[in-house]
Amino acid sequence: MIKMGKPSEAIAKQMREDLKKSYMEIIPVPGIEEKIGTLDPNMYLAVTCSPTKGVDETIQLTEKLIAQGFKVVPHIAAKCVSGKKHLETIVKKLDALGIEDIFVPGGDRPEPMGDFNNAHDLLKALDKSGHNIKKIGIAAHPEGHPDVSDEVLMEALEEKKDLADFIVTQMCFDANILSDWLVRINQKGIDLPVWVGLPGVIERGRLLRTSLRIGVGDSLRFLRKKSQVAAELMKSSTYNPDKLIRDISEHNDISKVNFAGYHIFCFNQIETTEKWRTESISSLS
Template sequence: MRGTAKLPTKAQTGERPDAVSALRTSLAALAADLSIEVTPKEALRGAAGLGELPPRTRTFITRLPKGSFEETLAAAMRLRACGLNPVPHFTARTTADATTLARRLDRMVVEAGVEEILLVAGSNDRPEGPFASTIDILKCGVIESSGLRALNVAGHPEGHPQANEAELHRALDAKNEFAARTGMPVALVTQFFFDAAPVIAWEERIRVLGNKLPIDPGLHGVTGMTSLMKHALACGVGASVKVLAQRSGNLLQFAQIHAPDAMLGELAAAKAADASSMFRNVHMFPLGGFERTVAWANSLRQGRISVTPEGRVTVAA
């Protein structure tokens, strides 16, 4: 299913005559360094579509609840051998201590050529060591001495089940402070979503509050409604699940393959309308549709997109 996205209004664009061109420019910017998620098993077995990714594509390696560090390291090495840029997940609550963290980061950098990671708190109810949050990790001094060139951390447009809004703002301030203090590039990566409006509003809100970190909004991949619902419930995606539930009420829609064209268009329209927008590149969550998602992403990168005068965005299948 292909969706639609509205172009910026005349008021938003300042009566610019070529809004379609502005939208295309934003679409190209969001696709310039597009990243994608892969499981360790998909990386190790050489999942269909993996070889179709352009060289140096930032390829995030999911840390599954029962996964091991050695499996993640092997996946990172395989991705590097394929000419890709592996970005492994590190979870604060599964890290025993600072020494273990330093040793594991060193192995990632030296053995797999890792240049950046995604650092998240993790879903464990209780931490295995002294790190209950990403902020605890950032305070320990290991990241900046690890040899990493960049850091990715989680952004939470729809809130977080284990933190209130005030706590999220304090954490965001600490992430900004870390970037300013160390000079290390830090970016926010969001979970996938099904309604772009709350994400656009969140970006504007945290920018007003002082956020200076670029944001890579997460988009679901090209997959079926069953897979979308399963992953949404498993990941605890917030208010936009209601939008997905409304769409899944139609049996015909339930059987269709869904692509994130409409949400991509809305993000691009917001970026085109506001030069200060912190949206940087989209991050893809294939959710079981890896090969189709890679094909969609490659079409986006190659500019094989149609944009109607009314602002409907369609990425070539």
């Protein structure tokens, strides 16, 4: 819940609307579909693609969530698609499920399973596949990437933009950095809607336990590489994004670009994060 000094009426309205249209990312682990009872069944959910479990696990969970009434955005990681036939199978499954939106990251596998070395490779193949998907999202990194230079990241974004419909950023902890990056991509002619990656209410102990449950540790590996993110999370037993949301809403430059809303990284702490989200919306009314 937002606990700082009361924001202006206009800022409170902006914060409230952005939180209302946010959506949550979940990681496919056994039994996770049983933990979403607190969520509005009309809510969008993103399902990640683990480098150890692959796309099939993502689609299996997607199917279960759709059966419960959720709108799902599955992640189809390029490095987890073994080739053209595998992609054809994936597209058929997505079309059969009525999937309208997908997200195409490169993926965290050290080496690709097959022909697709990066997201751009998969986007080009998807463009020729005759799918019924309406919107395709791509990844971006406002605070940089531990293994890739900022120049290369920007070039990749420019390369992919014409094959995509929206952008989802990695977690960002600094509104000024986010603003500078949004202005920069706008100047490059990249005007796709941007969903800003926002950490949810994350308890440190539960985050580490979740990391152990998802194989090699998708989230833990990310934290090891991103010292700034780790520092923010380790300041106390629980990280809360209230200040970040207010900083973003009060930033004039951010309000001028194509800011779509928040993509919430909850690390499967669904109940805690949703309780925070709904209480925050109520407190801002």
